[in-house]
Amino acid sequence: MAYAYWLRGNFYKALNYLIFATIVFRCDMLLLLCPLALELLLTRSISLCKAIKYCIGPTLLSIGFTIMVDSIMWKKILWPEFEVFWFNSVLNRSSAFHWYFTSALPRSLLAAYPLFLLGVLIDRRVLVFVLPVFSFILLYSKLPHKELRFIISSVPMLNLSAAVAANRIFNNRKKTLWKFLNLIMLGLFFYQSRLHSSVFLGIL
Helix, strand or coil: CHHHHHHHCCHHHHHHHHHHHHHHHCHHHHHHHHHHHHHHHHCCCCCHHHHHHHHHHHHHHHHHHHHHHHHHHHCCCCCHHHHHHHHHHHCCCCCCCCHHHHHHHHHHHCCHHHHHHHHHHHCHHHHHHHHHHHHHHHHHCCCCCCCHHHHHHHHHHHHHHHHHHHHHHHHCCCCHHHHHHHHHHHHHHHHHHHHHHHHHHHHC
């Protein structure tokens, strides 16, 4: 929902949804929220005063909501995501910094991984959406415990960039250079379909 409002240009609502997700569900969303908010401020898409005005209320309500519910369930005063943030971010140290970029994302995106990189290069408009998400992954890489599920929220925007690249390649497929790229892309899709078929047959 935050991505949807972001793409529509409703930036304050996008920030509010990310704030709620960060405070209530996963504290690591802070690593996506901060780069996005910084980009919106630097591009003057939002103002600091209005951001504080529109976000302070939802922030306090979200904190109050999660403390009330979890304190009842745990029978003590508790803000779970703050404790998780403190334990993982403050007390831990970094290791295997490159794992998300060299293992997790290539295995999860498959053909979309090289296409997302190409999408950023051939359409500058995509960079606005990919940069905060890339920063989110980069910041998350500093935490020692790594799992794909921690950065799974980055996949939609990376797929958006891959779709832009695939569309540009397909539309220009009759031109010499693009024809070569189109063959590579079709090869990637064929390889991906074979992988999916193998997994499906293995399950059966």
